[in-house]
Structure formats: structure tokens, C-alpha cells
Amino acid sequence: MTEKLVIIGNGMAPGRMLEHLFEAEPGRYAVTIFNAEPRVNYDRIMLSPVLSGEKSYEEIVIHGDGWYIDNGITLYKGHRIVAIDRRAKTVTSDHGVTEPYDRLVIATGSVPFVIPVPGHDLPGVLSYRDLDDVNAMMLAAQSRETAVVIGGGLLGLEAAAGLKARGMDVTVLHLMPTLMERQLDPAAGYLLQKAVEERGIKVITKAETRAILGEDKVSGVELADGTVVPATLVVMAIGIRPNAALAKDAGLEVNRGIVVDEGMATSDPAILALGECAEVGGRVYGLVAPLYEMARVAAARLAGDAKAGFVHAETPTKLKVTGIDLYSLGDFADGDDREEIVLRDATAGIYKRLVLKDNRLIGTVLFGETGDGAWFNDLTRKKVDISDMRDTLIFGQAFQGGAPMDPLAAVAALPDDAEICGCNGVCKSRIVGAITSKGLTSLDDVRAHTKASASCGTCTGLVEQLMSLTLGDAYNPAAVQPMCGCTELGHDDVRRLIKAKKLKSIPAVMQELEWKTSCGCAKCRPALNYYLVADWPDEYADDYQSRFVNERVHANIQKDGTYSVVPRMWGGVTSSRELRAIADVVDRFQIPTVKVTGGQRIDMLGIRKEDLPAVWADLGKAGFVSGHAYAKGLRTVKTCVGSDWCRFGTQDSTGLGIRIEKFMWGSWTPAKVKMAVSGCPRNCAEATCKDVGVVCVDSGYEIHFAGAAGLDIKGTEVLGQVKTEDEALEHIVALTQMYREQARYLERIYKWAKRIGYDEIRRQIMEDADKRKAFYDRFVFSQKFAQVDPWSERVSGKDKHEFRPMAAVGFKEAAE
Amino acid sequence: MKWTAIGNIDDIPPRGARCVATPQGRIGVFRTADDRVFAIEDHCPHRGGPLSQGIVHGTSVTCPLHNWVISLETGEALGADEGSVRTIPLKVEDGRLLIALEAVGAAAA
Numbered sequence: 053m054t055e056k057l058v059i060i061g062n063g064m065a066p067g068r069m070l071e072h073l074f075e076a077e078p079g080r081y082a083v084t085i086f087n088a089e090p091r092v093n094y095d096r097i098m099l100s101p102v103l104s105g106e107k108s109y110e111e112i113v114i115h116g117d118g119w120y121i122d123n124g125i126t127l128y129k130g131h132r133i134v135a136i137d138r139r140a141k142t143v144t145s146d147h148g149v150t151e152p153y154d155r156l157v158i159a160t161g162s163v164p165f166v167i168p169v170p171g172h173d174l175p176g177v178l179s180y181r182d183l184d185d186v187n188a189m190m191l192a193a194q195s196r197e198t199a200v201v202i203g204g205g206l207l208g209l210e211a212a213a214g215l216k217a218r219g220m221d222v223t224v225l226h227l228m229p230t231l232m233e234r235q236l237d238p239a240a241g242y243l244l245q246k247a248v249e250e251r252g253i254k255v256i257t258k259a260e261t262r263a264i265l266g267e268d269k270v271s272g273v274e275l276a277d278g279t280v281v282p283a284t285l286v287v288m289a290i291g292i293r294p295n296a297a298l299a300k301d302a303g304l305e306v307n308r309g310i311v312v313d314e315g316m317a318t319s320d321p322a323i324l325a326l327g328e329c330a331e332v333g334g335r336v337y338g339l340v341a342p343l344y345e346m347a348r349v350a351a352a353r354l355a356g357d358a359k360a361g362f363v364h365a366e367t368p369t370k371l372k373v374t375g376i377d378l379y380s381l382g383d384f385a386d387g388d389d390r391e392e393i394v395l396r397d398a399t400a401g402i403y404k405r406l407v408l409k410d411n412r413l414i415g416t417v418l419f420g421e422t423g424d425g426a427w428f429n430d431l432t433r434k435k436v437d438i439s440d441m442r443d444t445l446i447f448g449q450a451f452q453g454g455a456p457m458d459p460l461a462a463v464a465a466l467p468d469d470a471e472i473c474g475c476n477g478v479c480k481s482r483i484v485g486a487i488t489s490k491g492l493t494s495l496d497d498v499r500a501h502t503k504a505s506a507s508c509g510t511c512t513g514l515v516e517q518l519m520s521l522t523l524g525d526a527y528n529p530a531a532v533q534p535m536c537g538c539t540e541l542g543h544d545d546v547r548r549l550i551k552a553k554k555l556k557s558i559p560a561v562m563q564e565l566e567w568k569t570s571c572g573c574a575k576c577r578p579a580l581n582y583y584l585v586a587d588w589p590d591e592y593a594d595d596y597q598s599r600f601v602n603e604r605v606h607a608n609i610q611k612d613g614t615y616s617v618v619p620r621m622w623g624g625v626t627s628s629r630e631l632r633a634i635a636d637v638v639d640r641f642q643i644p645t646v647k648v649t650g651g652q653r654i655d656m657l658g659i660r661k662e663d664l665p666a667v668w669a670d671l672g673k674a675g676f677v678s679g680h681a682y683a684k685g686l687r688t689v690k691t692c693v694g695s696d697w698c699r700f701g702t703q704d705s706t707g708l709g710i711r712i713e714k715f716m717w718g719s720w721t722p723a724k725v726k727m728a729v730s731g732c733p734r735n736c737a738e739a740t741c742k743d744v745g746v747v748c749v750d751s752g753y754e755i756h757f758a759g760a761a762g763l764d765i766k767g768t769e770v771l772g773q774v775k776t777e778d779e780a781l782e783h784i785v786a787l788t789q790m791y792r793e794q795a796r797y798l799e800r801i802y803k804w805a806k807r808i809g810y811d812e813i814r815r816q817i818m819e820d821a822d823k824r825k826a827f828y829d830r831f832v833f834s835q836k837f838a839q840v841d842p843w844s845e846r847v848s849g850k851d852k853h854e855f856r857p858m859a860a861v862g863f864k865e866a867a868e
Numbered sequence: 869m870k871w872t873a874i875g876n877i878d879d880i881p882p883r884g885a886r887c888v889a890t891p892q893g894r895i896g897v898f899r900t901a902d903d904r905v906f907a908i909e910d911h912c913p914h915r916g917g918p919l920s921q922g923i924v925h926g927t928s929v930t931c932p933l934h935n936w937v938i939s940l941e942t943g944e945a946l947g948a949d950e951g952s953v954r955t956i957p958l959k960v961e962d963g964r965l966l967i968a969l970e971a972v973g974a975a976a977a
Contacts, residue, residue, distance in 0.1 A: 571883060571901045574923040574930030574937070597883040601921040601932040609932055613918045858886035858897065859874040862969050 054082045057354065058143055058151055060133045060298070061159035062087035064096060064507075065327035065343045067115055069157070072351030074123055081354070083125045084151050086143070089182055090130035092117060096182070097340055097475070097508045100372050103186050103214030108764050136302035138320055155322055155354060158299055158310060162292035162328035162338070167202065171264030177286045180211045187765070192285040193218035194740070194767040200224075200273045200283040202261055204231040206371060208289035209244075212253050213373040215287070219767075223281050224248070225259040225273065227290075235369045235380040239396075240419045243403050247376050256281070294329045294336050309336045314361035316350040326350045332362050340475045340507055341367045368429055368474050370422070370510045379422035382432055383407065384415030393446045404446055411439045424448035426514060427462075430470045463517040472514050475507035483515060487522045495519070536575035538567050543796035547583055556588050558595055572598075579797035582684065585720050586792050589834035596851070602682035605854050606842045607664055615664060616657040618681035619671050620717065623691045623710035623729075624652025633674030641667055651688030651726060653679055662856050668843035677717075677841040684798070685720045686727070686788075689713040690738065694731030694748065703748035705731035708777055712784060718839040719831070722795040722804070725788065740768045743801040744784055749773070753780040757787060757813070758805040766802055769810045772818040786827035787817050793830075869957065871966035877905060878963065885920040885929065890969070895956055896920030897965065898940050900927055906940035907958040907967050913938075913951030 059066045062085050070083065093115040101107040120127045131145035136156070144150045164179035166172055176192070178185050189211070192199070196219040201212045204226030216222045224231075230241030231248070245255050260276035264286055272282040294309030305311040305319035309331030316324045316332070326346040328338055337343055345362060352360030368381040384407045386392075395404040400420060406428070407415030412435050416428040427449040431438060444451045449462050466472075468481035486492060486501045498515060499506040505515045520527045534540050541549070546565065555561045558580050562572060572580070577598035584592040596604050607615035621630070634654055638646055644658040659667055668678075680687060689712050692698065694705030709729040728739040729746040739745025741761035745768055747754045752775040759768035771787065774780050790813065795804040805813055816823045846855075874888050880899040887910050888895045894910035896919045904927070910920045917933030927940045937946045943955040957968040 569926060571925050573925045573928075574935065577923060577925065597881055597924065600923065605921075609918075609921065611915065611933065613916075613921075853879060853881070853886060857889045857894070858879045860889040861872050861874060861967075862890045862892070 055080065055154040056152060057081035057083045057155050057157065058153035059083065059085045059157045059159060060143065061085075061157075061161055061327065061329075062089065062093050062127065063159060063161050063327060064093065064114065064340060065347045066157060066159040067093040068344050068347035069159075069326065069351045069354075070123070070125070072348055073354055076351065076355040076357075081155070083123070084128070084153075085120075085125060086128045086131045086133050086145055086149075086151075088130070088132040089184070091183065092120070092127070092129075094183065095507060097372070099180075099183065099186050100210035100214055102183075103189060103211065104217040105214075105766070109183060110763060133298060136298065136323075138302055138323070141322065153322075155324065157350065157354075158318070158323060158325040158329060159327040160295040160298055160329045163295045164288065165291045165293060166288055167261055167290065169261055169263050171266060171270065172288075174264055174266045174270045175268065176266070176270035176284060177264060177288065180207050180287055180289045181292075189215060189285070189287065190218060190765055193220050195284060196220060197284040198223070198282050199285040199287065200281050201287045201289060202273070203288065203290035204228075204255065204257070205234070205289065205291070206232065206369065208287070209248060210372055211287050211289050212248070213251065215285070216251060216253050220285070222252075223254040223256065223283070225261060225275070225281070226255065226257045227260055229257050231255065231257070232371075232380075236378070236419075237384055237405060237417055239394075240378070240380075240403050240405070240417045243401065243419050244371075244376070244378060247401065248373075251375070292328065292338060294331065296329055299325065299329070307331055307334075314349070314363075315353045315358070316346055316362065317353070324350050324353070333364055335364060339367045339369070341365075341477060344476055366432065368416075368425060370425075370508065372508060372510070377418075377420055377422045379418040379425040380416065381425070381429055382413075382415040384417055390414075393442075395446045406446055408438070411437050411442075413438060413445075423462075424450075426470060426472060426511070427466065429474070430467065433471070460517055460521055463514060464521055472518065473502075473504040473507070473511045475511075476503040478502050478504040480518065483518050484522050487519060492519075493523065493526060535579060536573055538562075538569040538572050538576050539565060541565060543579065546580070547587075547794075547796075550583050550587055556584065556591055557593070558584065558598060582720060582722065582797050586722075586834070589837045603684070604851075605661065605664065606678055606680075606682060606846065607659070607661075608682045610657060612658075613661075614658045615661055616655050616681075617659055617664070617667055617671075618649065618653055618655045618679040619676035620679040620713070621653040622713050623689055623706050625691075625706060625710065626654075630674060630676070633671065633676070637667055637670045640670065649681070649688075651681075652690050653681075653688060655681070661854075665846050665855055669847045672841075672844050672847055676843075678843045680717065683720065684723050685718070686713070686716045686725050688726055689716075690726070690728035690742070692729075692731050692736040694729075698731055698736075700734060701731035701748070702750045703731060703753065703777075705729040705737065705746070705748050708746065708748075708753075708780065709737075711777070712781060715781060716785065716788065716831075716835075718841075719788070719792070719835060720838065721788065721792055723798050723800045725791075725801065727784075741765070742768065744787060746780060746784070752776070755780060755783055755787075758802040758810065760800065760802045764802070769805065771814060782824065782828050783817055785831050786824040787813065789827040789831040789834075790816060792834075793827075869968045870970060871959065872969045874965050874967055876963050877903070877960060877965060879965075880905070883924045885922070885924060887918070887920040888967070894918070894920070895967065896929075897958070897967075898924055898929060900924065900940070905958055905960060905965060907956040908938070908940060908943050909953040909956070911953060912936055913945060913953055914949065919953070 095112040098112040131147050133143050134146050135144045142150050142152045164181050199215045199220045199222045201208045201224045204224050212222045212224045230238045231244050262276045263274045265272040270286050272280050274280050296306045296310045299310040300306040310325040310329050312318055312325050312330045312332050316326050318325050327343050349360045349362045366382045371378040391408045393406045402420035405417045413432045441452050466480050470480045472480050483502050483504050492498050505512045581595050581598040602608050607617050641663050643656045647655045649655050689709040691706045691709030695701035725743045727744045728737040728742045730737040730739040731748050739747050741759040745756040754773045755771040756768035757771050760766040880886050883901050885896050885898040895907050896910035898906045910918055912931040914936045917931040919929050922929040922932045928937050930937050936949050943953045945951045956971050959966050
């Protein structure tokens with residue numbers, strides 16, 4: 053019979069434990085996980101790149117929902133366990149779910165320290181622990197006001213850099229005289245402070261926080277010397293402590309963390325603990341490498357290997373702030389029995405310090421240039437006697453043996469068991485072995501098979517060097533990602549060649565560009581169809597068989613195969629006549645759900661495909677046209693009531709919104725385009741998270757672009773300000789046309805703009821009047837062919853075959 | 869085998885599909901770019917999506933709900949996904965399409 057394994061916590065350590073366990077003993081346990089966070093397992097080390105905008109949440113997910121389903125795991129998201137009954141062997145969640153266990157694993161992680169000064173519980177005071185904290189910080193950063201980060205350690209500095217990248221004015225407060233004093237000696241701490249300050253972040257050391265100020269929300273931080281630092285956001289990142297309260301309540305032995313033996317067993321042999329909440333050999337851990345080691349041991353024990361045991365190892369520290377290279381490992385305190393080798397290059401901003409004891413390396417601090425970290429780590433772990441190379445040791449591996457080596461040769465010279473990926477404990481020979489035995493050719497493949505470079509990513513360069521060493525010319529890291537399996541060409545090349553070779557049909561593209569399949573696939577066909585529609589609006593015959601079903605039948609397919617219908621409601625304005633017509637349609641076709649959308653219009657859901665033309669006919673009689681809610685095209689232009697009604701309105705935002713929507717509807721775009729116009733900076737139409745937005749001001753119209761409020765949340769960039777409505781329309785249209793001509797299919801404006809550069813877009817649209825006019829004219833030309841209401845076309849009989857079965861057979865005759 | 873007429877090949881656009889209603893559920897009828905025709909259950913093995921509304925490429929169709937790719941020849945899911953739908957015998961006579969209706973009953977039973 054399968055045994056019941058219950059896990060409290062869904063972080064990286066238990067996730068890794070399960071991977072090992074399923075590999076060793078598939079099917080032995082029925083697994084249930086309780087996760088206090090309402091989501092799947094993601095890579096917490098990568099929260100800083102999410103905060104700085106270099107990655108999205110989706111990119112850091114380790115186990116998607118499918119993984120839990122595939123492995124038969126019951127995952128309770130958002131359930132916090134409130135009690136463990138060790139006698140009955142059950143756990144109970146705050147939502148009242150009680151689950152029995154044979155073996156229990158506690159992986160409750162850690163909780164952030166909060167300094168108990170007055171005001172620590174004010175709104176606007178955050179810690180930096182999970183995705184909720186990051187989302188809250190990103191929201192707060194949209195104000196672009198002032199932030200204070202308390203704590204100049206690893207997390208604090210990464211938070212500060214992320215908030216700075218999001219446009220905030222950031223000050224770091226650190227209690228000690230130098231930054232990261234636990235990992236860096238004072239000299240490196242000083243260099244780090246300079247590097248941080250060069251990025252525009254203020255640093256105050258020896259700063260003791262006395263109080264956090266503010267009435268309803270935070271307004272500043274007061275220091276012990278009376279200094280007040282203004283702040284609209286305060287992030288406390290001073291450290292973590294093991295979250296052992298639940299274990300303590302259950303009567304398990306708890307010291308700093310939950311006390312476990314080398315096999316991860318707590319004082320109750322049926323219960324294991326691992327991760328940041330566990331204390332093993334008197335130590336608690338916060339870096340991923342030892343936590344993954346715990347996961348390996350716990351999995352082996354659960355699989356029946358009684359010999360697996362945890363051994364302490366030093367773990368290097370690296371800072372994930374783009375542009376600051378820092379590496380520290382081991383013990384570097386001064387001492388009578390220790391010697392040190394130091395190299396400083398002030399101009400280049402390089403500092404290296406090696407601490408030796410008995411001719412063996414015990415501590416390393418590298419700043420500015422960290423390439424030799426892996427080699428020094430290897431010497432430290434193996435306790436190599438360095439007497440022979442002492443003179444040149446600090447110059448790194450490249451200088452040993454006389455001549456400087458190029459980086460590839462240096463990697464080649466690393467011994468087979470040298471650790472390449474510290475987070476996952478992957479050595480050189482395992483990576484090379486996987487590349488050759490499994491025929492891996494891409495970085496993603498290597499990550500999938502070995503986990504190397506799959507956590508914090510700082511060893512990516514080393515892994516790539518190993519790949520080019522092993523594969524030779526077969527490895528091409530700069531290779532463009534092909535559109536799909538049907539071609540080697542990337543989207544940009546295909547777009548360029550369609551124009552250059554004047555390719556005007558899908559078969560022509562596939563023939564000329566040597567497609568590998570006879571008629572493409574569901575990835576490339578819709579992309580090609582869009583590119584051809586956008587590039588040859590008057591000549592290309594739209595290929596409906598290459599459009600996704602929504603764009604083919606002009607409605608949104610739902611999970612049960614029915615459709616939803618959203619008519620256009622210009623600028624979100626409607627009337628009693630329109631509402632009555634919608635009500636009549638809902639009654640006549642017994643439409644089960646009517647819902648107001650986020651884009652200020654009305655969605656009718658659950659319509660049978662066969663009924664669509666009749667529904668459109670009725671809506672058409674009331675003057676409605678398609679809202680294109682299903683299209684990679686212009687969706688809505690959301691507005692506020694503006695100067696017509698609002699006492700704060702500065703311009704006619706409703707009128708401008710309607711004008712834009714009437715001008716631009718029907719246009720196809722690489723991905724959906726949502727717009728908004730707000731009548732004043734209070735921004736009730738939420739224009740600053742749209743693809744394109746306008747914020748009206750007394751002196752004119754501020755045009756925004758490249759916002760997002762879906763998978764990603766991102767405030768807009770300002771394109772520029774114009775004086776009249778006509779100018780606003782011309783700039784918005786030109787921007788959209790530039791996007792239509794340049795972006796890759798399914799690439800939203802914010803991703804396209806980030807890729808090609810905000811300044812480049814401003815230059816072409818705001819500064820180059822000729823270019824702007826040319827973009828505008830091409831859009832207007834294209835609209836001559838695009839602005840046809842697809843619903844009325846279909847009411848008149850176009851594409852009839854789409855809407856009804858070709859036959860109904862096998863039914864008994866009604867007359868019988 | 870009893871053959872039932874369901875229409876003409878020209879009722880289906882090339883690289884397209886139509887569906888046929890039966891008491892046992894819908895059947896998707898597909899026409900490839902080179903005018904071959906196939907009939908399979910109109911019900912994706914993943915979440916029951918209407919396959920006849922997907923994009924047809926080569927001798928496969930991509931489900932409109934979650935992009936599973938199903939072979940029209942075998943009814944098997946392609947790539948990393950696992951699952952299959954029943955294929956239904958179909959023949960063309962002078963452009964007329966005929967299916968073996970009893971196989972549909974077997975598929976649903």
C-alpha cells in the first residue's frame with residue numbers, strides 16, 4: 053500500500069526533495085502539500101530579477117501546476133497548517149482540512165525579522181520574502197517616490213537595486229560601519245558601497261533606526277541621531293529566522309530552528325524537517341546549496357537509505373545586482389595563525405583577498421572580477437597545499453603554469469570534480485557527461501538535465517564555456533530562437549525577408565524561405581498571416597485557415613466550446629437603447645451569463661456557435677459592431693468622464709477616447725492592444741498601465757506607452773507631451789503603426805519597446821516628424837481594408853460553413 | 869459496413885474542418901492541403917476541446933483550447949502529450965463523403 057506523505061510548505065527545498073524521491077521510489081508515497089502561499093513552487097533566489105524587471109514570475113516557476121497533477125500530488129494552495137496532532141498523526145489547516153500522515157515533512161521556511169520600533173506596522177512597511185512582497189514593492193514603485201531599505205546585506209541591496217531600476221529614489225540604511233559585513237571584509241564593503249552609490253542609491257552606514265514615521269501610512273524613517281529620511285515605502289531586510297513555531301507547538305525539540313539529526317529526522321522519527329526552518333549540527337542555513345543538500349538527504353531517507361547524511365560545507369555568496377560582481381567564500385577574519393594575499397586595482401575597481409592557514413586557502417573575497425571563484429572554491433574544498441603557486445595564486449588559475457590562458461582554456465583546465473553550479477552542487481564532469489551522453493545542444497537542455505545554472509544563474513557563463521568546449525562549433529550561443537520547428541529563421545528575419553523578397557502569400561513565404569514542413573504549424577501560420585496582413589494590406593488575401601478559431605469566427609471560445617460575444621461600446625459609453633437591445637438578445641437566446649468587462653463593455657457568455665450569426669444580426673440592428681475582444685488587434689479605449697462632468701477634468705477625455713477607438717478599430721496588431729484616456733492626473737481610467745495611454749493635463753496631453761497589467765505589472769513610459777487632440781491622435785497612431793511593423797507576433801507593446809529601446813521609439817515618434825507622418829499614413833492606408841465590421845459580413849452570409857455542422861446523421865426521424 | 873452520406877468534400881475548406889452531429893456526439897471531418905479527408909471524434913483527449921475548430925496543418929490538428937496536437941491519421945496526441953481519440957472510417961466517392969456510422973456508436977460506447 054502507498055504510504056501517506058504530508059509536506060507543510062511548498063518552497064524550493066521540499067520541491068527538490070520530491071524530485072529526488074520520485075526518481076528513487078516512484079509511486080511509494082501519496083503526497084499532499086499544504087502551501088500557505090497561494091501558488092506553486094518558484095525560484096525564490098530569482099525574486100530580485102523579478103523586482104528589477106529582468107525576469108517575470110512565469111520565468112521563475114520551478115514546478116507548474118502540471119507537475120503536481122502529473123505526480124499525483126494534492127496541493128492545497130493558501131492553506132496554513134495550524135496544528136500537528138502527533139498522537140493521531142494528522143495535520144489541520146486554517147481552512148479546516150485535516151489530513152492523516154505516515155511520514156510528515158516540515159518545511160515552513162523562515163520569517164523575516166521586523167525591528168519592533170514604533171511605526172513598524174504602518175501601511176507601506178514591507179519585508180522581502182516572497183512574491184507578494186515583490187508585487188507590493190512593484191506597485192509602490194509606480195509612484196516613483198522615495199524608498200528606504202533597512203539592511204545593507206544581500207537581500208537589502210538587491211531590493212534597493214530593484215526599486216531603483218523601477219524608478220524610485222532609494223536610500224539604504226545599515227546598522228554596521230560597512231555593507232555586507234558578514235560576507236565581506238571592510239575594504240570590499242567600502243568598494244561595494246561606492247559601486248552601489250554610483251548607481252544612484254544613497255547609503256547611510258552606522259544608521260540605527262529609532263522609529264518609522266507616518267500617520268495613516270509611512271512617511272519617513274527617524275534615526276537615533278535625529279536624522280529623518282523621507283520615504284513612501286520602507287523595506288525591512290535585516291535578516292530571517294527559522295519558522296519553527298508550529299513544530300514547537302507540536303512538542304518537537306526546537307532550538308534556533310527545528311532540531312534535526314544528520315538524516316533530517318526531528319525528535320519524532322515520523323517527522324522530518326528541512327530547509328530554512330531546520331537546525332542541523334547546531335547550524336541553520338539560508339543559502340540554497342545546503343538546503344538542496346538537505347533535500348537530497350531527506351529524499352534518500354524517505355526512500356529507505358538509512359546511510360544518507362548531511363555534511364556541512366562552506367557556500368559562496370554572490371550578489372545578484374546586474375553590473376556588480378562580488379564573490380565571497382569561507383572564513384576571512386584576521387588571526388595570528390593566518391596569512392593573507394591582497395590585490396587592489398583602484399582604477400579598475402578590483403579587490404581580491406585570499407586568507408591562508410597552513411598553506412591552505414580558507415577564505416576568499418573577490419570584488420570587481422569574480423571569474424576565478426570556482427577555482428578558489430575548488431582549492432578550498434580540497435584543502436590543496438598552495439605553497440608552489442603562492443606567488444601567483446591571486447592572479448588566478450590563468451597564471452598557473454606560466455602563460456595566461458584564455459577563459460576557455462581555464463575552464464578546460466578545471467578538474468573533473470570542480471564544482472560549477474554551487475546552488476545545485478553540480479560538478480564539471482556531470483555537465484560534460486550529460487552533454488555527450490544525451491546529445492544536449494542548448495543551455496535550456498543542460499539546465500533541464502543537470503539543474504546546473506537553473507537556480508541563481510551566476511554560473512551561466514561557466515556552463516556555456518563548458519558547452520562550447522564539449523560541443524565545439526556545434527554550440528552557437530548567439531543563435532536566434534527559430535519561430536518554430538518548421539524553420540531555422542527567427543521572427544525578425546522572417547519579417548525582414550517578407551519585405552525584402554516581396555513575399556505576399558503563406559505558400560510563397562514557405563517556398564522561398566525553405567520551410568521544413570508542408571504547410572507549417574499552429575505556431576508559424578498565425579504569425580505569418582499577421583505579418584502578411586500588416587505588410588501588404590491591399591494585396592494580401594487574409595488566410596482564415598491560418599487564424600486561431602476566435603479570429604476566424606469573431607468570438608471568444610470558452611472552455612465548454614461555447615462562445616462569448618462583446619460588442620463595441622465606444623469609449624465605454626452606452627445608452628438606454630443599447631442596453632435594451634442587449635437585454636433583448638440575452639432573453640431571446642437565453643444567454644446564461646452577462647458580465648461587465650475590465651475594458652468598460654458588456655460580455656455575453658455561453659452562446660452556442662450556431663447562434664452567433666443570429667445574435668450578431670440582432671445586435672447589428674441596434675447599431676452594435678464587433679468589439680474585437682477576441683482579436684490580436686485594438687481592443688478597448690477606456691475613458692473617464694473628463695471635462696464633461698468631472699470637476700477635476702482638464703480635457704474631454706471621453707471624446708478623445710471615442711475618437712481614437714473610432715479611428716483605430718479593426719486594425720490587426722502583433723498582440724492585443726488596450727488603450728485608455730484619463731481626464732486628469734488622478735488617472736481614473738488607469739491609463740498608466742495600458743499598452744498606450746493618455747493622461748490629460750491643463751496644457752495638453754501626456755502620451756504614455758508600454759504599460760502592462762496582466763502576466764506582468766508595469767507602469768507606462770512617457771512618450772511625450774503634445775498640445776492638441778489632433779497631435780495626440782497622430783502620435784498614438786504612428787506609435788501603433790511602428791509596433792505593427794516591427795514587433796514579433798504575440799509580443800505585447802511593453803516587451804517590444806523594452807527590446808528595441810524606449811529612447812529609440814521616442815526619437816522616431818516624437819522627434820522625427822517625417823517618420824511619424826509616414827507611419828501615420830501607412831496606418832491610415834491599411835485601415836481602408838481593415839475597417840469592415842466582421843459581424844455584419846457574417847450576418848450577410850460570409851463563412852456560413854463556420855457556424856453550422858455540415859450534417860446531422862443517425863438521429864431518429866421526428867415523424868416516427 | 870453501412871456508409872452514411874454527410875456531404876461533399878467542397879463543403880470543407882482546404883486545411884479546414886467541419887463537424888457532423890450524431891446522437892453519440894460530434895465528429896470532426898478534416899480536409900488537408902492536399903485534399904485528403906479524415907474523421908475523428910470532435911473531442912480532445914485533454915479537456916474535451918472541439919478539435920474541428922483548431923488549425924489544420926499537415927495531417928494534424930491543433931486543439932483550440934490548450935494547443936494539443938492530434939494526428940488525423942491515428943487519432944493519437946503528438947509530441948510530449950499522451951492520449952487519443954477514436955478515428956472514424958471515411959471514404960470519398962465522386963467528391964461525396966461517407967462515414968461508417970456504427971463506428972461512431974462504438975466510439976461512444
